[in-house]
Amino acid sequence: MRRRLEEVGFRTLMLMALLSVVGALMLLIMVVAINGARALNWEMVSQVPTGGYYLAGGGGVLNAITGSLALAVTATVVAILFALPVALFLQSDYGGRTRFAVVVRTYLDLLWGIPPIVYGAFGFTLMLYMGLRASLLGGVIALTFVELPIMARAMEEVLRTIPRALKEASYALGATRWETMRWVVLRQAMPGLVTAVLLAFGQGIGNAAAVLFTAGYTDNLPRSLFEPVASLPLAVFFQLGTPFPEVQERAYASALILLVIVLVISIKSRLLGRLLSKHNVLD
Amino acid sequence: MPHVAVRDLSVTYEGKIGFKSTTVEIPDACITAVIGPSGCGKSTFLRCLNRLIDNTPGARVQGEVLIDGTNIYDPGTDLSALRKKLGLLSQRPQVLPMSIYDNVAYGPRIHGTRRRAELDDIVRKQLEVAGLWEEVHDRLHQPARQLSLGQQQRLCLARGLAVEPEVLLCDEPTASLDPVSSGHVEERLIELKSEYTIVLVTHMLRQAHRLADYVLFMYMGELVEEGPADELFSNPRDERTRDYVAGTIS
Ligand SMILES: Nc1ncnc2c1ncn2[C@@H]1O[C@H](COP(=O)(O)OP(=O)(O)O)[C@@H](O)[C@H]1O
C-alpha cells in the first residue's frame, strides 16, 4: 500500500512538473504569437526598414533576419571548430584524466556562467584595441565566446556516454585514437553532438547583450565582415522601446520570427543527425 | 619460439592485485583455455597481451609479454601493428556503428587497403569463414546492429580476422549468447585453431572440456596449474585445480 502511494505520488509530481514547464512555454509562445500575429506579414520578412519604420512607417526586419543568421551561423561554425577538439581532448583516451583537463572543465563551467553582456564588453574592448568598429566580425567573435563553453561542455557529456568497450573494439583492430574518434565515436555520438550544437546556436541567435556593442545595428542587409549588422534580438529590443503600439506589435512579430527560425533549424538538424546515425549501435 | 610468451608478468590496480607474477608460453595452432572463477584475473591477463590494459585507469603492468619474440612493453612499440597481430573477441559483441560490410572492412581500410574489389573479397571471405555469409550476403549495407546477438558476435569474429591476425584473444565470447549461437561460435573456433593461436578465456568448464587443447587454471590472481587439457582435467596436480575441476569450488 505504501509503495503504491509512493508510485502514484511520484507520478503526480512528475506530471505536475511537466505540465508547468510545457504550460509556461506554451503561454510564452502564445503571448508572442497573439501580439505579433497582426503585424506579421510578407512585408515584415521581405523588406528592410524604410526611413519612417520606427514611427510606424513601412518596411520590415529582413536586415535583422539576415543579420542574425549571419551572426549566429558563423559563430556556431567557428565554435564547432574549437569546441569539438576541446571536447575530444577531455575524453579519457586523450587528456581526460589529467589535472589539466580538470582545470579546463572548471574553466568552461565558469565561462558558461558569465553573463553575455560581459562578453559584449570584452569583445568591445578587444575591438577598440584592434581598431575594429562594431561589425559582423565583432559580433561573431563575441557570440563565439558565448557559444563555446556551452557547446564544448555539452559535447563532452555526450562523448562521455560512448561505451569504453566500443572504443576498445576499434583499438583492438589496430585503429589509432584519431581513427577511433573519427569513425566510431563521432558517428555514434552524432545525434547528441547535433543537440549540443543546437543548444549553443539557440543561445547565440537569441542573444542581445553580446551583440549590442560588438555588432551594432543597421537598417541595411549585411554587406561585409567589417560593417555593422542588425540582429533580431536587438530589433525586438528597439521596437519594444518605441511609443507606438504598431511598432511594438512588430517587436512581437520579430520575436515570433526568431522562434520559428530556431524551430526550423532544430528540426532540420535533428533529421540530419538521425540520417547520419542510422547505423548507431545500442539505442 | 611460440607467438605468445609471458615472462614474470603481473598487474596491479592501484595496489590491488589483478594477477600475480606469471610466466607461461601459449602453444601455437591450438586452443588454450584460461579457466578459473570470476575475478581471478583472466580478463586482466588477456588484456595485457594486446596492451588494451593501457586504457584502464590505475592499471600497472610489470614484466614482459613476448609476441613473436619481441617484448611489447618495450618503449617504442607500434601498438597499431601489435594489435593487428592479435584479434579480440569480447564478452559482449561490440559491432561498430556502421554497416555489416563496413564493420568487416574497417580494419583493412585502417591498415591501408583501399581498392574496392580487394575489400569486397576480404569481406566475403571472412564472412564465410565466420559462417555468416549465407545469412547476410543480401543485406551487407544495412546497419550491423540489426543482426541478432549471435550474428553480431560472428560479425566481430569476421572483423577481427579481416586484419589477418596470428593470434585470437577471446574473452568469454559466448557468455552473452544463447546455446545455439554459442554452438556456432565454438564450431568456428575449432575450425580456426589449425591456423591461429587461440587464447580462450572462459568460466564455463564444459566449454573448456569441449574446446581446449591446453589449459591454464587461474585462481585468485595466480596461475595455479597449466598443462594439456586431457592431462589437467583427468589428473590435476594441485588441490585447487582438483577442487575446481570437480566443481567443489567456483
Ligand atoms: N578496471 C579495474 N579497476 C580495478 N580493479 C579491477 C579492474 N578490472 C579488474 N579488476 C580487479 O582485478 C581482479 C581480476 O579481474 P578480472 O581480470 O576482470 O577477472 P576475471 O576476468 O577472471 O573475472 C578482480 O579482483 C577485479 O576486481
Ligand SMILES: [Mg+2]
Ligand atoms: Mg572477465
